[in-house]
Amino acid sequence: MSDELSPEMLEEAKPDLLTLEDEDGQEVTFEVIDATEVNGTRYLAVIPYQEDPASLQEDAELILMRIGTDDEGEYMDIVDDDEELLTVGKVFEERLRAMYDIDDSELD
Template identity: 85%
Template sequence: MSDELTPEMMEETAPDLLTLEDEDGQECTFEVVDATEVKGTRYLAVVPYVEDPANLNDDAELIIMRVGTDDEGEYMDIVDDDEELLEVGHVFEERLRAMFDIDDSELES
């Protein structure tokens, strides 16, 4: 079975929330929008979680996180390498366009 999320799976489930602690010890909660594997590495596309739909921000920044493992277990890093970010970002862009049926003509120039 594939680990990739299908549009049907996304519609049928409650938000997949992920709470992480930043460098300053503050907890940040994100909603996982999509997950996939690129060249053997697992990635998550997340947005900051907003509990009240009235406070949703149409300009919310999509954050791409790399999932890795070490001696202590699983960890996540924000992808900050430009080449890796472009490659993985393109994969997520195509997946999200299909998942949410986004047409280029709907996008602002």
């Protein structure tokens, strides 16, 4: 069985939510848009979660997170290395274009 999610599965499923604690100790909830592995490392594409669909912003910032492990278990970091961000961003861009059937001609 594949770990990949089909567009139909994503549309039918409830949002996959992830709540993390930021540097200030505040809980922040994200909606997981996609997950994949690049060069042996697992990544998530997330956006800040909005409970009310009417408040969703079309230009919501997509955040790429790396999943790693250490002596204490799994952890997540925001991808901030420019080269890694470019590489992983391209993979997610291709995947999300296919998932949501985005055509360049539809973009402003």
